Structures are given as structure tokens and as C-alpha cells.
Amino acid sequence: MILQRLRSEMKKENIDCYIIPTSDPHGSEYLHNHFKEREFITNFTGSAGTAVVTENQAFLWTDGRYFIQAESEIKESGFKLMKMGIEGTPTYIEWLSENLKSNDLVGLNGEYFMVKSYEKLKHTLEEKSIFIKDIDLIDNIWENRPELPNGKVYIHDFKFNGKSSLEKISLIRNKLNYYNANITVISSLDDIAWTLNIRGSDIKYCPFVYSYLIIEEESVVLFINKEKLEQKTYEYLNKICYIYEYDEIFNYLGKYNNKKFYIDKNKVSVKLFGSINNSNNFVYGNNITEDLKSIKNAVELENQKNAYIKDGVALTKFIYWLKNTVKLKKINEYDAALKLQEFRKQQKYYIEDSFETISAYGKNGAMMHYSANNENSLIIEERGFLLVDSGGQYLDGTTDITRTIVMGSLTEEEIEDFTYTLKSHFMLSTCKFLKGTSGRDLDILARYNLWKNNLDYKSGTGHGVGYFLNVHESPPSISPRSTEKSLEPGMIVTNEPGVYKEGKYGIRIENVYEIVEDTTVGNDVFYKFNVLSFAPIDIEAIDMKLLDNYEIAALNDYHKKVYEKISPSLNSDERKWLYNVTRELIR
Amino acid sequence: MILQRLRSEMKKENIDCYIIPTSDPHGSEYLHNHFKEREFITNFTGSAGTAVVTENQAFLWTDGRYFIQAESEIKESGFKLMKMGIEGTPTYIEWLSENLKSNDLVGLNGEYFMVKSYEKLKHTLEEKSIFIKDIDLIDNIWENRPELPNGKVYIHDFKFNGKSSLEKISLIRNKLNYYNANITVISSLDDIAWTLNIRGSDIKYCPFVYSYLIIEEESVVLFINKEKLEQKTYEYLNKICYIYEYDEIFNYLGKYNNKKFYIDKNKVSVKLFGSINNSNNFVYGNNITEDLKSIKNAVELENQKNAYIKDGVALTKFIYWLKNTVKLKKINEYDAALKLQEFRKQQKYYIEDSFETISAYGKNGAMMHYSANNENSLIIEERGFLLVDSGGQYLDGTTDITRTIVMGSLTEEEIEDFTYTLKSHFMLSTCKFLKGTSGRDLDILARYNLWKNNLDYKSGTGHGVGYFLNVHESPPSISPRSTEKSLEPGMIVTNEPGVYKEGKYGIRIENVYEIVEDTTVGNDVFYKFNVLSFAPIDIEAIDMKLLDNYEIAALNDYHKKVYEKISPSLNSDERKWLYNVTRELIR
Structure with a gap:
């Protein structure tokens, strides 16, 4: 043993x-x-x-x-x-x-x-x-321990990210200067990928490569398994930095004396930290790259909009397929997840999924991180909900979206809870907020309508999303547990309230939003959310009596956009169906 | 000079x-x-x-x-x-x-x-x-420096506060024990008044007496100018504590050795702290009394309801008088404030006002802490708003209420802003919230509707209120700047959103609420607000088109209660008027 x-x-x-x-x-x-x-x-x-x-x-x-x-x-x-x-x-x-x-x-x-x-x-x-x-x-x-991965590294093109690595490094150096520090050691893989505009395939769901990066005033040093670098990538990187083998960082760090390091204690290991000798000084904080990469630039924002539309097309085609197919043959949760991946694979610049798809039927939906496999999957019946939370990694963005799909007849309780979830989603998505407001402050807007009905969900309301990076990206966060850090234009966050009833069902409605400026009145600068995700929200589960006028308007407005963005990429049957399920609702 | x-x-x-x-x-x-x-x-x-x-x-x-x-x-x-x-x-x-x-x-x-x-x-x-x-x-x-005040101290009767001083001291000692501390020094006057169930008149608007209190395991020591104690009060206090002159505390504290003190650094002066010698140890935190007094007991809660009705009667009579009198003769802001005080003085157990009345007409309403005097007062004209923020100190409670009263014709902007303020007030007052929610979390509910209309107010939304103590009482607070301390049943808070437009007008609608339990579902315990303040909200300033159904219901429900609680104490003219201004509104 x-x-x-x-x-x-x-x-x-x-x-x-x-x-x-x-x-x-x-x-x-x-x-x-x-x-x-x-x-x-x-x-x-x-x-x-x-x-x-x-x-x-x-x-x-x-x-x-x-x-x-x-x-x-x-x-x-x-x-x-x-x-x-x-x-x-x-x-x-x-x-x-x-x-x-x-x-x-x-x-x-x-x-x-x-x-x-x-x-x-x-x-x-x-x-x-x-x-x-x-x-x-x-x-x-550990006998037969899996080897470290050995996927190739590739350059993430300027047309996708709009900011050269040298420019990013110069921004990092400005910050180092601000902190009177000489050196920062970046160990988190998404921050390295972002800084160097490179991507890899060492880890499933994440386009990263195992590496370390040192940025100092005069030079940049990358530690990486050189076998992963083809000639072109090597030449690209060689113009930006010195390149050493992955393991050499520990020796390398040991040679610094009397410098001031900027270190993120949450992202640097004890071993790495311990290899810096005592003659050096330290200033601590979150990785300098964190704030920089969380505010997406104009090129990223623009590209990302396309990525989200492609992703919406895949999901919309899937919903159409699912609703029709469930009437014709037996499909289980796992089949559905595979089919959805198939639709995503058809999209331009698709690389892989951004996390393991949650395809949870009926009572499985109440398990917030359920993952189906071929053996344990439930057969989808013609009643209740299939909750599908999924996303893709595209060269032009990372997506994350949840739809709770009506599979047939619903109970009154299911309809009510779906409608409350929708109210919660819209109350947050349609709000305006003053500059300086944090995600922590906003969280309650997504709970207000649920709390009024004695419901709550035991998770945060939203998280930041990377740009062809991590699907969960700090610092943005909308949660009672998030920091007081304020939300800024260019940040990307999810909005995903839900209702989870053990043994019964789970409901979640999730879109991704960018934060944009709204109005300035005197000294008051207001921000708002601009939706990026497009896919129909299942109107079969809505009790119109429970919706306020502004919510009906928000739903109709959203569905109008869904049809505009998605329908051009559908076949005529799909399009007809989408037209119907995104039709304007009147009380 | x-x-x-x-x-x-x-x-x-x-x-x-x-x-x-x-x-x-x-x-x-x-x-x-x-x-x-x-x-x-x-x-x-x-x-x-x-x-x-x-x-x-x-x-x-x-x-x-x-x-x-x-x-x-x-x-x-x-x-x-x-x-x-x-x-x-x-x-x-x-x-x-x-x-x-x-x-x-x-x-x-x-x-x-x-x-x-x-x-x-x-x-x-x-x-x-x-x-x-x-x-x-x-x-x-400082020549002719005013002498320290010399008002008499009196006993706050058990029928008002429902908990004897000895019982309170025993609760304080339990907490001392919990912190492994031997002694606490209480320097804040409201905490001393609360602990000993005494009141005084040393400071305007606050029924306190300058004093210090030491509570240790075996004894309680009060430092107070003994001249302020009549025989009866002296005998009462003498049963609870040793009594020394006010200034003797510094010497007294100096004699402790090797003890552990519990100290509130926000409420103890450098001089007082410095008089404790170095052989002693310290544990720091908010005064132990703070939490104890913030959660009102059943007797206080019950009495307080009566105090708030009396206060509402005074304010309602005042509004009736004001609306009629302004048509007949010239009155200024200061006259109005005096008249309101007159109505309060007629109420049982009234002692004094709880703060300087804000009686602010027109553009003066935009100054959030305006106070009118006889010289600078504006004449109230038959248009716009008079904002009146006032409160009373009664033996059975401390009140605080704001009404924005329509004096005649209004602009569309005034009506809109009044209606938004009302929406803000109701969104907070009708919410339910999970146990553990802080006032900081709730603050945004009162701003949501204002932010949607590019408005904001530069103050907190609400503060705690004492029980015949300070009108601003910590720890409860509803503000973006308040702590994460959660709101608990028995706490009392104000809800006072507003709109302030410089040079134009100010609008604020303020009621006081107690926090009560609502429902428990599984592990989720929900709380809600129960209103204590009763006085009509001026329906002449409401644009019904801007109200949601639930808001109209909330207003009608509130006005029904106002009529029930207040009308029995009015004369027949006043009652007829109140009936009309609290009538059910239908869209």
C-alpha cells in the first residue's frame, strides 16, 4: 500500500x-x-x-x-x-x-x-x-510518475492581443520603479503567458507552459524546458529575454545580492522564495501583471466580442439539437457534453474547452460542480432542466456561459425558481454603479430577489475571466467574500446567480459582461455592464407574472441582440427556431 | 489676539x-x-x-x-x-x-x-x-472658560430599560472573563449611562453625565462630581459601585499592578491610558458595552415603539400645522423648528431634542447639516420642499426622523427626485437578508434606484440609534464605509437616502427600523426590517408612474399603519387630514 x-x-x-x-x-x-x-x-x-x-x-x-x-x-x-x-x-x-x-x-x-x-x-x-x-x-x-508535459510553445499573435511583450514589460518596470524594487519573480503561468504573449498546452483547459520569469531593470530571464521551443518561437523569445532551463531558476535566484524583490506570496513557492539570499530586501503584493492583464485593451475587447458570438453560436446550435434530439432518442448528460464540444470545435480559433463541461440533468444540477462521465451519466428525460455550464478557449478569448434548458414539463416550483434566478441576473446586469464600487458591494444585487423568496446560493455571484488565459481570473470578483478592489472599465466578469435544491434540481443563468463607462455627472462617474455572451434564455421556464416591467424589457432587449448576433451563423431551421424562442414577450 | x-x-x-x-x-x-x-x-x-x-x-x-x-x-x-x-x-x-x-x-x-x-x-x-x-x-x-456643567444625575427607571445595572455588570464581567482580562475602563459617557442606568444633563441633546467607570472582577468604581448626586441617586449608585471624584481616576488607575486591562483605544484618552503603569497587560477592542447595548432588550423594544408613536404624533401635528399656516402668515425655517419642538414637548416622557433640528427650505435643503437660526432663516414660500430632520430624547427612547414636506407647487425634477428617493427607501426597507449580512452589504440597495438615474448622496444610508442615549450609536451602520459587523435582531437603524442638488433643493426620507427575524429555511436564517417611525410621507410629491407595484404596496401598507398608530392622538381636523394624506393610492 x-x-x-x-x-x-x-x-x-x-x-x-x-x-x-x-x-x-x-x-x-x-x-x-x-x-x-x-x-x-x-x-x-x-x-x-x-x-x-x-x-x-x-x-x-x-x-x-x-x-x-x-x-x-x-x-x-x-x-x-x-x-x-x-x-x-x-x-x-x-x-x-x-x-x-x-x-x-x-x-x-x-x-x-x-x-x-x-x-x-x-x-x-x-x-x-x-x-x-x-x-x-x-x-x-511514485513509480511510473507521469513525466512533465512537453507540448510546444507558440506565439500568441499581436493581432489577437494588441500589445507587444516589450510594451508589457515596460509597464511592469514602471510599476517596479513605483515600488522602488529592482526585480520581480513571476511564477504564475497565466501571468507569464500574458507577459510574453506566448501560449502552450502543458495543462488541460489552460493554454500555459510550465516556466518562471524574472524581470529586472535591465534584463528579462525566462526559465523553460527549451525542447518546447521551436526555432521560430525561440527566436521570438530570444529577442525579449535570456532563456534558461526550467530548473535553473533556483540557482539563478541565489546569485542576487542586495537587491529589492517584488514578490507575490500567494504565487511564489517556499522553495523559490527560499532560494533568494538574505542580503536582499522585499516588497510584497499581488503580481504586478494581475491588474495590468485584468483590464483588457481595445484589441482584446474587440476580438473577444467575436469569440463570444462564436461561442454563442455553438451553444445555440447545441440547444436546438438537444431539444429536438431528446424527443427522438436516448441521450445522457455525457453525450450532451460531447455534442456541445463538437459544436465548439467547429468555431474559428477554437483550441479547447476552458473547463470541464457541467452537463447536469435534474437532481444532478443541484451539485454545483457536477461532472458527468460515460458511466455515471443520467439519461435526459422529457421533463425538468438540463443545466449546462461550459466554455471555450479561443485564440481570441476565453468564454464561460451557463444555460438551464427546459427538457419538457416543469413543476410550478421549477418555473418560479427559474424566474427568480432570471430576476437576480437582470438586477445585477442592468444596474449602474459609481466608480470605486467593488464586486463585493454589488453581490447583494444578485441575491436581493432570491432572499425575498427565502432562497440563496452558496457561491460567489461572479468571477473575472481571462483573455485566452484562465477562465477564473483575479482580481475581479463579485462575491460577499471578495476584496474591496473596485471594478474598472475593461474588466470582464461573470454574473451567475442560481437556485440549487438538493435531490431536485439546479438552476443557473450565467453571462459574461465587460465593464464600461456610462455617464459622468459632476464628480460622479457611473459604470455599467455590457453583455458579451449571446444565447437564448429558455422562455418556457418563465412566469411572466413574477417579472417587473424593467425585467421584461431587459429580457426582450437581450433576446433581440441574441437573434441579431447569432442568427447569421445558423441554418434556416435553427434560425426559425431561434426567432421564435427570442421573440418579444408581452405581459 | x-x-x-x-x-x-x-x-x-x-x-x-x-x-x-x-x-x-x-x-x-x-x-x-x-x-x-x-x-x-x-x-x-x-x-x-x-x-x-x-x-x-x-x-x-x-x-x-x-x-x-x-x-x-x-x-x-x-x-x-x-x-x-x-x-x-x-x-x-x-x-x-x-x-x-x-x-x-x-x-x-x-x-x-x-x-x-x-x-x-x-x-x-x-x-x-x-x-x-x-x-x-x-x-x-482661556479667560472666562465655561465651568464644567453641574446638572443633577437621575436614575433611569427599570420599567424603561428592563435590565438592572447589576445584571449588565455581570454580562460585562462574563465578557472580561472571555478575554482573560481583569479590568475594563469605560470612558464613553453613553456606555456609562447604559451600564449604571443613570442619566444626566451635562451635554445638550445627550442625557449623559461626565464620569469614568472601572469594572473589575470584584468591584465597580465610578468617578463623578459627587455634587451631582442627590441623596437618592447616591444611595442607588452606592449599592452598585464605589464612588470617587471625577478627577481621581488618574491616580486610581496608577495603583494597579500586574493586571490585564480590556481597553477601547477609540474611547480612552492618552492621559487616561498613560496613567496605567507598565506592569499591566492589555487586550484591545471596542467597548464591551457597545455590542450589549446595541441589541435592545424586549422591554426597551416595547417602550421604544410607544416613544416612536408619540414622536410621530408630534411630527404629524406639525406637518398639519405647517401646511395650513404657511398659507396664512409668514413663517421661516427657525419658526418651524421651534413649533415642532413645541409639539414634541407635549409628549409624555419628552426630555429634550436628540439633536439640533434641521429645518431647511428650498436650496438650504441641499446642505446636509444645515441649521437655521433666527437671523439667517429663509421664509418658507408656497412652493418647493421644507426638509425637516429632527428627533427627541424620551425616557422611553431616542427618535430620529426626516420628512421632506411639499409647501406648494413642485417642478417635475423635484417630483422625480422625491420619487427616486422613496424607491430607494423602500428597496432597503422591504428587503430580507441572510444572517451575517452587514450594513455595509445592504447600503447599495438604497442607492440602486438613484444610481440608475445618475444620482447619489455623499453620506451613509443609516446609523444605529440609542435607547434614550446617543442618536448616533455604534456599531450598527449602513454605509459603504461601515465595518463588516453583521446586523442582528434587536438592533435599531435609520434608513435615510436622499437627493441633494446644490442651489436647488434637498430631499431625504428617513425612518427608523428594528431588525427582526423573518424565516429560517434549512441553515438559512433570514432577517428583515420592522418600521418604528410613523408619519405621513408626502404623496403630493410622488410620480406614480415611476413606482413599481411592490413599492405602491409598500407605501399603502406603511400609510395604513401610520393612520392606525397616529390618528387616535389627533384632533378631528388633524385626523380628517391624515386620513386623506394616507389614503390608499392606486395606479
């Missing part, structure tokens, strides 16, 4: 407790299999969790999305499940602090721990005189 | 710069004249500001409410105005930091500086090697 092999490694090294997080050296959201150490050790395949192993005990912490799945997957592994967020369950740090003895030694691989979370852990454990050793105990025992 | 006398005192003491804040030793909002040092030195009578004097310069910092008034009042004083919040104007701390030289000595009276703001100042100045000396340079030069 793998757990026993780990324990014997621990014994050899005098480690009393070993922690295996879910991470790669870059703090990525999606991991290549090579980095799935926690999955290797526990068998649990979910996207989030932390494993802790002592001489006699082994626990896996994960959150509510995964309780059922984790319980079943870890059965043979020797691990016990710790249900995060359930009252009475300690966090893994609390557990360590309460259950380890003073002078115990905790092991972890500093390459997979970001500095911020490591410092929190260290601080808590040191209070109990428990110490941490940076040590890799997994690599040795 | 007073400024010269201060400068010669500064020279004698080698002080390079002297700071005079607006404060008393207790961090009160309203000051007795004895403590108005900043007014004495600058002639500026406003309620907020900081004066700074150096050998050659003298500045007064104050905020936008007071620019015009301050400019005119300080003309002869030798001070120059610094306009807070205007771009390019440094804060007084920034100014000190930029303009003083290293090794300069800054003087201030530590009795009037709360620890928190002092620490911020000290931190900034020390970075520039500028030092602070605690020294009183004003008392010497």
Missing part, C-alpha cells in the same frame, strides 16, 4: 507528519498529472484537498462539493475523510496544532507550498514548538 | 507646533462648552475640525459641510482654512509630516486625544524624528 511506503520514508527521515497539498510549483488552479501528488497518495481525484499522514493516522481534507466522491474514492487508501466547513471539523492546521506533540517534525515539499499559506502554517505550529522540514518524500515512492 | 497668546505659551515651553482637536476626555460626539477649545482658539463653531498652530502658521482643517461657515467664522482669528477631502489638500497629519523639521516638538493635550488617533499621529511623526509632548497650553490663556 502506498501509504505504508510513505510512512517508511517518513520513519527513515524522522518525519512525524507529512502534508501533501493540491498544488504545482506555480499555484495553478488546474494541475498536470505530474503534480497530482495528493491524488496519487489518496486516490481522490477532486480538484481541491489536503492530505495529512502521521505514523498512525491519515486524513484527507476536502470541501462540500466532494464529500460523496471523496468518501468513495479513498475507501482503499487508508485515509479518513475530514469534511471541511462542517461544524466541529477542524481545519488541517488546527488539527496539526491540536494533535501533534511539541518537538514533532512536520515534513512538506516546499516546491508545492506557496509562501503565504506556508507562513500561516509555520506561525501556528511554532506556537506549539512543532517544526517544519522541507523535504520531498513522494517522488521516491 | 488669542493666537498670539498661544504662540507665546508655545515659545515658553519650546513647542514648535500645537494641535487642538475637537474632543472631550470621553471621545463624545457632542461637547459641553467647557471642552470647545478648538472653537475658542479659531472662532469656528462647527462640530468637527482640527486646529494646528506653528510659530508662523495657523490652520483649521474641516470638512465639506462647513467650508462656507468656517471661512467666514475664522476671518479674524489668524487661521487659514484647510478643506478636507478636496484633492490636493493634505490631512493635518500629512501636513505636519511634510512641513515640520526633524527634532521639532509637537504639543497636544493628551486628555483630548483618544489613544487610536494619537498612535497614528505618533507613528507618522516619529518616522521623521518629530516628537510629541503632552501639554495643556489652552487652559492658561
Whole structure:
């Protein structure tokens, strides 16, 4: 058993407790299999969790999305499940602090721990005189560990992104200068891809390449597996930066003396941070690139509009296909997801999906991160909802959209909840807001109508979206938990309120919006949302009596745009159908 | 000139710069004249500001409410105005930091500086090697300084407050215990009045007495001018606490050794804090009493409802009188305010007004804190609005209400803005919210409809209200600047959105609400607002076309309650009128 092999490694090294997080050296959201150490050790395949192993005990912490799945997957592994967020369950740090003895030694691989979370852990454990050793105990025992990926890197053309890498680097240097810093180390893969205008295929759903980037006053240094660079890409990059092998960064960083580094503690690993010697000074903050890339430039905004229309065409064709096909033959959730991908693949500049499609029928829709596979898929029947949350990676943008599709007869409760969700969506999407307003401030606008009806959803309302980068991109966020950072024109956010009733159904209506200027009155500058996503919202599930006049107007206005943008790319049957389902509704 | 006398005192003491804040030793909002040092030195009578004097310069910092008034009042004083919040104007701390030289000595009276703001100042100045000396340079030069007030203290009866002082002290001790602290020093006057169930008349608009309170595990010690205590009050207090003279607290505190103090740095002065010796430890937080008194008990909630009805009767009678009288004779803003006070005085348990009535006609309404006096008052004409914001201190509650009263013909713009304000008020007042929601989260609900119409108000939306205590009571607050503290059942808050157009008019509609439980669904606990204030909202200013159905229903529902609660206390003419102005409106 793998757990026993780990324990014997621990014994050899005098480690009393070993922690295996879910991470790669870059703090990525999606991991290549090579980095799935926690999955290797526990068998649990979910996207989030932390494993802790002592001489006699082994626990896996994960959150509510995964309780059922984790319980079943870890059965043979020797691990016990710790249900995060359930009252009475300690966090893994609390557990360590309460259950380890003073002078115990905790092991972890500093390459997979970001500095911020490591410092929190260290601080808590040191209070109990428990110490941490940076040590890799997994690599040795992982037979047939997947190799690091080796996909080619390619240049993301100027016509798509509208800003050269040199220009971006100059903006980064301005900021470094502002902070009186000499150097920044960028470890997050989307920030590197953005800065250099390169893309890769090391990770599914994300067009990134494993690499590190150092930007200093006079030079730029990229650390990357050179085999991934074809002649053309190499020449392109060579004009921008010095190129070293991926692993050389640690030695390279060690040679700096008496410099001031700008570091993002959430995105730099303990190992990377530790390779910078003590003669240097530091200033901490979010990656300088974060703010720069979150405000899309004019070329990106323009291209993106096309990407969203193509994506809407794929989704609209899919909905038409689905509604017709379900009457003719048996299809399950997984078939539907595959078919949707097929429609996306037909679109220009499509690269891959931007995340695993959620195709959730009936009660599965209530699981907010359900993913269907060929074995467990429900057959779609001619009643209730199919919730489809999906997106694409295109050279000209990243998309994310959810439609809750009526498959046949609906209950009154389903219609009411769908209508409340629609009200919630429109209340946010049609609002205006003062410059300086944060996503945190706006969140309640999407809950107001649900709360009035004793409903709520246990997620944020919206997240930022990258431009052919991550589908979840910080800093924009519309959530009660988001920061006070204000929303600015050029930022891109989702709006995705929902109703989730366990054992019954899930409803979510999601579009992506760009933030644009509206009016200026005296010193008051107002912003608003401009919709990017186009696909019909299922009017069969709407109770018109529950809609206010402004909501009916907003729906009709939206559907008019959907028809205008989408219909030119449809065949005549599809177009006729779209004309009907986007028709103007009158009370 | 007073400024010269201060400068010669500064020279004698080698002080390079002297700071005079607006404060008393207790961090009160309203000051007795004895403590108005900043007014004495600058002639500026406003309620907020900081004066700074150096050998050659003298500045007064104050905020936008007071620019015009301050400019005119300080003309002869030798001070120059610094306009807070205007771009390019440094804060007084920034100014000190930029303009003083290293090794300069800054003087201030530590009795009037709360620890928190002092620490911020000290931190900034020390970075520039500028030092602070605690020294009183004003008392010497202030001839005919008003004596400290000497009003009698009285017992606030149990039938009004429903919780004995001993019970409150025991709750405070539980909290001390929770923090592992031995002692708390309470310096804020409303917290002392609440804890001991006493009231006084040292400060206008606030039923408080200058005093300090120490609560420790075994004993309670009150510091107060004993002359203020009649036999009965003395005996009452003597059962609860040891009684010392007001000034003796500093010596008394100095005698503690090796204790742990719980201290509110926003409410304890530098002098008070400094009198505790170094052998003691500290835990910091808001006064323990703050949370306890903010959640009103059942007796307070019940009594308060009566107080709010009485207050509504006074205001309703006033509106009736005003609307009729303006047609018959000339009345000005000040006359109106006096008449309103007359109606309040007729109410049972009325003690005084809870703040200076804002009676602002026409363009004066746009000044959010306008106060009329007999000389400058505008005559009320038969057009436009009179904005009246007022409240009372009753033995059974503190009130605060604003009505914008139609005096005759209105412009379309006035009607629209009034209607938007009403929509804003109702959107907040009819909402439901999840347990854990803060006033900060809710604020945007009152702005949503105004923002949609390119309007905003530059103040918070609501504040907590005391129970026969301060009319502005923390912690409840509905504002983009309020903390994340959640609103809880039993808290009392105002809801007062508005529209202010400089040179034209001001509109504000303010009611007070208690927070009550609504429904629990699964783990979701919902709260809502229950209205306490009753007085007609002027339907002559409403454009029904701009109201949604739910808003019309909310207005009709509210007016029905107004008639039910208020009409029994009116004469028959008033009642007939009220019936008409609270009639059900149909679209």
C-alpha cells in the first residue's frame, strides 16, 4: 500500500507528519498529472484537498462539493475523510496544532507550498514548538510518475492581443520603479503567458507552459524546458529575454545580492522564495501583471466580442439539437457534453474547452460542480432542466456561459425558481454603479430577489475571466467574500446567480459582461455592464407574472441582440427556431 | 489676539507646533462648552475640525459641510482654512509630516486625544524624528472658560430599560472573563449611562453625565462630581459601585499592578491610558458595552415603539400645522423648528431634542447639516420642499426622523427626485437578508434606484440609534464605509437616502427600523426590517408612474399603519387630514 511506503520514508527521515497539498510549483488552479501528488497518495481525484499522514493516522481534507466522491474514492487508501466547513471539523492546521506533540517534525515539499499559506502554517505550529522540514518524500515512492508535459510553445499573435511583450514589460518596470524594487519573480503561468504573449498546452483547459520569469531593470530571464521551443518561437523569445532551463531558476535566484524583490506570496513557492539570499530586501503584493492583464485593451475587447458570438453560436446550435434530439432518442448528460464540444470545435480559433463541461440533468444540477462521465451519466428525460455550464478557449478569448434548458414539463416550483434566478441576473446586469464600487458591494444585487423568496446560493455571484488565459481570473470578483478592489472599465466578469435544491434540481443563468463607462455627472462617474455572451434564455421556464416591467424589457432587449448576433451563423431551421424562442414577450 | 497668546505659551515651553482637536476626555460626539477649545482658539463653531498652530502658521482643517461657515467664522482669528477631502489638500497629519523639521516638538493635550488617533499621529511623526509632548497650553490663556456643567444625575427607571445595572455588570464581567482580562475602563459617557442606568444633563441633546467607570472582577468604581448626586441617586449608585471624584481616576488607575486591562483605544484618552503603569497587560477592542447595548432588550423594544408613536404624533401635528399656516402668515425655517419642538414637548416622557433640528427650505435643503437660526432663516414660500430632520430624547427612547414636506407647487425634477428617493427607501426597507449580512452589504440597495438615474448622496444610508442615549450609536451602520459587523435582531437603524442638488433643493426620507427575524429555511436564517417611525410621507410629491407595484404596496401598507398608530392622538381636523394624506393610492 502506498501509504505504508510513505510512512517508511517518513520513519527513515524522522518525519512525524507529512502534508501533501493540491498544488504545482506555480499555484495553478488546474494541475498536470505530474503534480497530482495528493491524488496519487489518496486516490481522490477532486480538484481541491489536503492530505495529512502521521505514523498512525491519515486524513484527507476536502470541501462540500466532494464529500460523496471523496468518501468513495479513498475507501482503499487508508485515509479518513475530514469534511471541511462542517461544524466541529477542524481545519488541517488546527488539527496539526491540536494533535501533534511539541518537538514533532512536520515534513512538506516546499516546491508545492506557496509562501503565504506556508507562513500561516509555520506561525501556528511554532506556537506549539512543532517544526517544519522541507523535504520531498513522494517522488521516491511514485513509480511510473507521469513525466512533465512537453507540448510546444507558440506565439500568441499581436493581432489577437494588441500589445507587444516589450510594451508589457515596460509597464511592469514602471510599476517596479513605483515600488522602488529592482526585480520581480513571476511564477504564475497565466501571468507569464500574458507577459510574453506566448501560449502552450502543458495543462488541460489552460493554454500555459510550465516556466518562471524574472524581470529586472535591465534584463528579462525566462526559465523553460527549451525542447518546447521551436526555432521560430525561440527566436521570438530570444529577442525579449535570456532563456534558461526550467530548473535553473533556483540557482539563478541565489546569485542576487542586495537587491529589492517584488514578490507575490500567494504565487511564489517556499522553495523559490527560499532560494533568494538574505542580503536582499522585499516588497510584497499581488503580481504586478494581475491588474495590468485584468483590464483588457481595445484589441482584446474587440476580438473577444467575436469569440463570444462564436461561442454563442455553438451553444445555440447545441440547444436546438438537444431539444429536438431528446424527443427522438436516448441521450445522457455525457453525450450532451460531447455534442456541445463538437459544436465548439467547429468555431474559428477554437483550441479547447476552458473547463470541464457541467452537463447536469435534474437532481444532478443541484451539485454545483457536477461532472458527468460515460458511466455515471443520467439519461435526459422529457421533463425538468438540463443545466449546462461550459466554455471555450479561443485564440481570441476565453468564454464561460451557463444555460438551464427546459427538457419538457416543469413543476410550478421549477418555473418560479427559474424566474427568480432570471430576476437576480437582470438586477445585477442592468444596474449602474459609481466608480470605486467593488464586486463585493454589488453581490447583494444578485441575491436581493432570491432572499425575498427565502432562497440563496452558496457561491460567489461572479468571477473575472481571462483573455485566452484562465477562465477564473483575479482580481475581479463579485462575491460577499471578495476584496474591496473596485471594478474598472475593461474588466470582464461573470454574473451567475442560481437556485440549487438538493435531490431536485439546479438552476443557473450565467453571462459574461465587460465593464464600461456610462455617464459622468459632476464628480460622479457611473459604470455599467455590457453583455458579451449571446444565447437564448429558455422562455418556457418563465412566469411572466413574477417579472417587473424593467425585467421584461431587459429580457426582450437581450433576446433581440441574441437573434441579431447569432442568427447569421445558423441554418434556416435553427434560425426559425431561434426567432421564435427570442421573440418579444408581452405581459 | 488669542493666537498670539498661544504662540507665546508655545515659545515658553519650546513647542514648535500645537494641535487642538475637537474632543472631550470621553471621545463624545457632542461637547459641553467647557471642552470647545478648538472653537475658542479659531472662532469656528462647527462640530468637527482640527486646529494646528506653528510659530508662523495657523490652520483649521474641516470638512465639506462647513467650508462656507468656517471661512467666514475664522476671518479674524489668524487661521487659514484647510478643506478636507478636496484633492490636493493634505490631512493635518500629512501636513505636519511634510512641513515640520526633524527634532521639532509637537504639543497636544493628551486628555483630548483618544489613544487610536494619537498612535497614528505618533507613528507618522516619529518616522521623521518629530516628537510629541503632552501639554495643556489652552487652559492658561482661556479667560472666562465655561465651568464644567453641574446638572443633577437621575436614575433611569427599570420599567424603561428592563435590565438592572447589576445584571449588565455581570454580562460585562462574563465578557472580561472571555478575554482573560481583569479590568475594563469605560470612558464613553453613553456606555456609562447604559451600564449604571443613570442619566444626566451635562451635554445638550445627550442625557449623559461626565464620569469614568472601572469594572473589575470584584468591584465597580465610578468617578463623578459627587455634587451631582442627590441623596437618592447616591444611595442607588452606592449599592452598585464605589464612588470617587471625577478627577481621581488618574491616580486610581496608577495603583494597579500586574493586571490585564480590556481597553477601547477609540474611547480612552492618552492621559487616561498613560496613567496605567507598565506592569499591566492589555487586550484591545471596542467597548464591551457597545455590542450589549446595541441589541435592545424586549422591554426597551416595547417602550421604544410607544416613544416612536408619540414622536410621530408630534411630527404629524406639525406637518398639519405647517401646511395650513404657511398659507396664512409668514413663517421661516427657525419658526418651524421651534413649533415642532413645541409639539414634541407635549409628549409624555419628552426630555429634550436628540439633536439640533434641521429645518431647511428650498436650496438650504441641499446642505446636509444645515441649521437655521433666527437671523439667517429663509421664509418658507408656497412652493418647493421644507426638509425637516429632527428627533427627541424620551425616557422611553431616542427618535430620529426626516420628512421632506411639499409647501406648494413642485417642478417635475423635484417630483422625480422625491420619487427616486422613496424607491430607494423602500428597496432597503422591504428587503430580507441572510444572517451575517452587514450594513455595509445592504447600503447599495438604497442607492440602486438613484444610481440608475445618475444620482447619489455623499453620506451613509443609516446609523444605529440609542435607547434614550446617543442618536448616533455604534456599531450598527449602513454605509459603504461601515465595518463588516453583521446586523442582528434587536438592533435599531435609520434608513435615510436622499437627493441633494446644490442651489436647488434637498430631499431625504428617513425612518427608523428594528431588525427582526423573518424565516429560517434549512441553515438559512433570514432577517428583515420592522418600521418604528410613523408619519405621513408626502404623496403630493410622488410620480406614480415611476413606482413599481411592490413599492405602491409598500407605501399603502406603511400609510395604513401610520393612520392606525397616529390618528387616535389627533384632533378631528388633524385626523380628517391624515386620513386623506394616507389614503390608499392606486395606479
